[in-house]
Amino acid sequence: MSFLYTDVCTSLGIKYPIFQGGMGPYKTEDLAIAVSNAGALGVISSIGMAATLLPEAAPVDAKRMFGEDPPKELLRKSIERVAEETKASEGIFGVNVPVASEFILASKMFVEQVIESRENDSEIEKRLRVLVTSAGNPTPWAEVKKHGLTWVHVVPSVYHAKKAEKAGADIIVASGHEGGAHVSWDPVHSMVLVPAVVRSVDVPVVAAGGFCDGASLAAAICLGADGIQMGTRFIATKESDFEDLWKKAIIDREERQTLTGRGLFGPMRFLRNKRAERIVERTLKDVPSFYLGEPVQSNEEILELERSGFDELLNGNESEALMFGGECSGRVDDLPSVEELITRIMNESRSAFNRICDSLE
Numbered sequence: 344m345s346f347l348y349t350d351v352c353t354s355l356g357i358k359y360p361i362f363q364g365g366m367g368p369y370k371t372e373d374l375a376i377a378v379s380n381a382g383a384l385g386v387i388s389s390i391g392m393a394a395t396l397l398p399e400a401a402p403v404d405a406k407r408m409f410g411e412d413p414p415k416e417l418l419r420k421s422i423e424r425v426a427e428e429t430k431a432s433e434g435i436f437g438v439n440v441p442v443a444s445e446f447i448l449a450s451k452m453f454v455e456q457v458i459e460s461r462e463n464d465s466e467i468e469k470r471l472r473v474l475v476t477s478a479g480n481p482t483p484w485a486e487v488k489k490h491g492l493t494w495v496h497v498v499p500s501v502y503h504a505k506k507a508e509k510a511g512a513d514i515i516v517a518s519g520h521e522g523g524a525h526v527s528w529d530p531v532h533s534m535v536l537v538p539a540v541v542r543s544v545d546v547p548v549v550a551a552g553g554f555c556d557g558a559s560l561a562a563a564i565c566l567g568a569d570g571i572q573m574g575t576r577f578i579a580t581k582e583s584d585f586e587d588l589w590k591k592a593i594i595d596r597e598e599r600q601t602l603t604g605r606g607l608f609g610p611m612r613f614l615r616n617k618r619a620e621r622i623v624e625r626t627l628k629d630v631p632s633f634y635l636g637e638p639v640q641s642n643e644e645i646l647e648l649e650r651s652g653f654d655e656l657l658n659g660n661e662s663e664a665l666m667f668g669g670e671c672s673g674r675v676d677d678l679p680s681v682e683e684l685i686t687r688i689m690n691e692s693r694s695a696f697n698r699i700c701d702s703l704e
């Protein structure tokens with residue numbers, strides 16, 4: 344057992360209080376395997392797999408990324424592969440399903456697949472413990488608990504945290520504005536959000552947005568959280584499924600080199616390059632109108648900006664590639680294996696707690 348064994352470790356059976364964030368459009372299969380084998384919570388990301396359902400409306404070319412399988416089949420195979428490759432370590436893992444209204448049909452399909460996979464295989468049932476919903480209304484999803492899953496929901500505010508708790512979420516991930524990819528328009532960062540959410544709900548809270556090392560894990564615990572969820576930091580690991588270009592871009596960026604603009608499904612934080620600058624220029628011309636929910640640009644233009652950005656990513660064009668990432672990319676400067684990273688984070692956080700203890704009278 345680790346020196347830092349919080350309620351989320353007990354309830355999920357993980358060794359370390361660290362979640363890997365879901366990160367579409369990749370399946371994050373390799374990353375989930377590595378994280379789960381290292382004793383933290385690995386998470387398969389489903390949303391990219393939905394792209395084959397409506398190719399003309401999707402920002403990524405799902406066939407180019409994942410081949411011909413339909414989405415539910417893709418997820419079934421992912422679950423089976425992750426279960427198989429984490430069997431020896433008895434690793435625990437989960438599936439992330441974004442539940443925004445735009446892709447609710449796909450969300451239902453993915454949740455059904457998670458339930459089916461568990462019902463059909465006792466090994467999967469034992470170790471696929473978690474469903475992480477995000478980016479939408481939590482209320483319809485509580486019934487997954489009846490199927491034995493621990494239900495985690497991601498929120499950007501106290502209001503949404505209370506709603507998730509009322510709906511029955513077992514664990515809440517409070518995700519601050521510094522995080523990569525989808526963020527809220529309201530720039531409430533983790534330092535304010537996490538303790539505010541902790542104070543307003545009774546269920547365990549996991550802190551996301553800006554967490555990348557032992558100091559920030561220790562800080563999250565001091566803020567009242569039971570653990571951290573990391574996205575950006577996990578991208579820059581040897582095993583992660585992301586393009587090398589993306590990993591290098593995170594390592595190269597300083598903390599000021601991210602931008603938020605409007606993505607297809609709401610505000611997003613991008614790694615700064617020409618593509619991100621153009622997205623911000625095209626979508627943030629008239630900021631107040633966003634707060635009223637009126638996009639300045641049409642969805643068609645945003646779709647084109649994202650789609651061509653993903654093509655340029657796959658073509659290896661760094662300045663025109665679409666890449667999401669959080670502010671903590673400014674604090675990421677190497678490419679460790681997942682196991683090295685988790686060991687380092689735990690050692691660093693122990694040192695941080697020792698320093699706190701040493702400074703007590």
Ligand SMILES: Cc1cc2nc3c(=O)[nH]c(=O)nc-3n(C[C@H](O)[C@H](O)[C@H](O)COP(=O)(O)O)c2cc1C
Nearest residue numbers: 364365366367477522523524552553573574575669
């Ligand atoms: C490239 C990328 C893609 C992401 N995609 C998803 C996703 O599909 N579903 C989701 O719930 N969160 C998604 N996130 C958010 C992460 O799960 C995580 O909460 C966030 O990255 C935490 O902030 P950090 O980047 O500062 O670590 C994504 C983040 C990144 C960087």
